[in-house]
Amino acid sequence: MAHGIILFGHGARDARWKAPFERLEALLKHAHPGPVSLAFLELMDPDLPAAVDSQVAQGCERITVIPVFFGQGGHLRRDLPEIVEQCRSSHPQVDIRCTGAAGEDEGVLAAIIDFCLDQTRD
């Protein structure tokens, strides 16, 4: 069964903002056997419904949406569940799941702490 991952970011006007998301996508493509793609809430393409359509067209029967956000604010509590619901209505045969924010994961927080300590060494 093909299982896709979509890394979901906020989006920004400055195209350079996307760079770490593209690095994440490339790293994850090496580690995950199914399709991996990016999607954005606003200001950048594709949006989540387009990314889901594309993974369904590639044969995915399960898609996991991972919000690459630090905090869980209105975008993740209100906007994202609505968009995911819309994707499920368009593809009722596909198992579309959504995780918590990557930036709330303990391992990610620990890596940020390491970064902070590295940055304060002389």
Add this chain to the structure above:
Amino acid sequence: MAHGIILFGHGARDARWKAPFERLEALLKHAHPGPVSLAFLELMDPDLPAAVDSQVAQGCERITVIPVFFGQGGHLRRDLPEIVEQCRSSHPQVDIRCTGAAGEDEGVLAAIIDFCLDQTRD
């Protein structure tokens, strides 16, 4: 010499958005011997100048500002350097440094990949 760290986030309307920043602050307080505090670009208090004023009042002679952002867009390329410059003008005796975005660090990206792979296991 007292060396402060300020974790700088975007800010959001939803107070719950701040939770992972508060966890980061608490973890870093255990690991770093000097003052550690939060500051926000918008929608949340304190702003960066207020956080810097407070650390200077606590005796910091060096302050490292760490942007807890994923991408480096207009906020970090334009807004933050201006605010940091304003802080330096207010406290010319203090060494105020600013790092790259935490979310662009390779160790942080690797931790996000681990989170993604964990989330896609059955």
